[in-house]
Ligand code: SF4
């Protein structure tokens with residue numbers, strides 16, 4: 001008989017201090033990967049050693065947008081697509097705060113797409129974690145700007161005729177200074193990326209692929225474990241890969257890694273150089 | 281513990297052991313912890329929690345306290361703690 005065969009009801013999870021435990025279990029479906037990405041993000045916050053009062057998390061609308069509601073630090077659940085402008089406001093009002101945006105692909109890159117590119121262009125000093133499940137999950141599985149060509153959704157039952165965004169390329173073209181892509185299965189890499197982003201200055205964009213078994217998997221004959229197996233078998237880690245080569249295509253391998261990490265003056269630094277030149 | 285090839289210094293290296301804790305009412309039975317434990321420590325148990333999800337349970341003594349089940353679990357429902365040596 002194994003000596004460790006014990007389960008305890010009342011023990012504390014190591015991230016308990018960062019969670020609003022009274023709200024658990026969370027709303028995410030069984031097998032949804034958002035919780036794993038969220039967990040990796042909380043671990044980075046915990047491991048940073050920075051006082052929790054110096055963090056703020058902002059989410060938009062959607063399944064991933066519920067993230068801000070489960071973290072036990074200052075957090076804001078904003079209107080659809082507006083997480084980044086909200087985060088920008090927090091950062092400019094109090095530059096000492098580490099602002100983390102945790103939201104989904106639909107919220108950040110479709111309805112909030114303009115905010116994303118302009119925050120990247122300005123090199124706003126915030127960390128954006130974009131959970132990409134390739135679909136609009138919460139609203140019923142409609143095709144998204146990230147649904148790969150030929151995948152099925154509730155509004156493209158015969159296969160998606162459109163081409164999806166290559167998000168790292170979009171962020172790169174707009175001027176983001178840190179860009180990485182992982183899957184929720186690569187949870188240590190996700191939290192390393194978030195830790196790096198917290199520790200650096202400038203606009204950091206971290207795309208994390210994550211299964212939506214209910215609204216994406218079901219229509220594409222992918223059970224949640226099949227999606228994870230695909231992440232395992234079809235992903236190639238290629239740091240510093242050219243952003244233009246990072247398309248996600250039907251049946252092809254997915255390139256993961258840290259693609260961009262460069263230094264540029266942030267918006268706040270440029271702003272004070274223009275308006276308060278004597279401060280330096 | 282099973283080794284594919286026993287390291288030459290295996291009797292000198294202290295291998296950490298872990299004890300798994302499961303917060304039953306949070307688990308949604310996704311099976312990620314079971315599938316991806318590198319040591320195949322976990323299996324589905326026959327019991328359900330209050331919401332009717334099948335829970336994982338510890339089946340072998342081989343947990344190395346690597347925390348991967350804890351990192352992967354979307355529900356904050358499982359974690360490992362180092363056992364007293
Ligand atoms: S609908 Fe999809 S993305 Fe939303 S919680 Fe369920 S599985 Fe996750």
Ligand code: SF4
Pocket residue numbers: 298300316317318319320321322342343344345346347348349350360
């Ligand atoms: S800590 Fe590692 S070895 Fe132990 S049960 Fe979890 S995944 Fe398996």
Ligand code: SF4
Pocket residue numbers: 306307308309310311312313314335336352353354355356357358
């Ligand atoms: S990963 Fe978490 S939710 Fe899934 S079966 Fe294991 S303990 Fe339950």
